[in-house]
Amino acid sequence: MPWSEDQLRAIASRDDFRIAPFRADGVTPGTLIWVWSAVVDDGVFVRSANPASRWFAAARSQRAGIAESAGARLAVRFDHVLDERLRDRVDEAFAAKYGADPYFAPEILRRSREQIARVTPDSAVTPDFAEVGGS
Secondary structure, three states, rough: OOOHHHHHHHHHHHOEEEEEEEEOOOOOOOEEEEOEEEEOOOOEEEEEEOOOHHHHHHHHHHEEEEEEEEEEEEEEEEEEEEHHHHHHHHHHHHHHOOOOOOOOOOHHHHHOOOOOEEEEEOOOOOOHEEEEOOO
């Protein structure tokens, strides 16, 4: 299930994207955390600047969880981005969205190129929304 045009516009223009990859049981989301996000074409991408990030490790291993933005909470799939050309485009989108942020630096993009995930709504993912923290 793809993102709607309205969802993509909201995510591209806002800074309120939160995610919670599943815990080891595969159905219970962890605590929602705020992450930087960017839109490239019809995809939403997140990244971790910390190579030891627990949330990114969980997203890679569980490959599913939830995302919340613009008041909507959705079950999602996480796919690790390995394609170098797509990584370049994601870097450009992050620089365009966050370039004026005082916490942004080009070094963050270089340091986090291996930690980029595509986030896609997925109706086959069945989280236990009652267990979601951080709301």
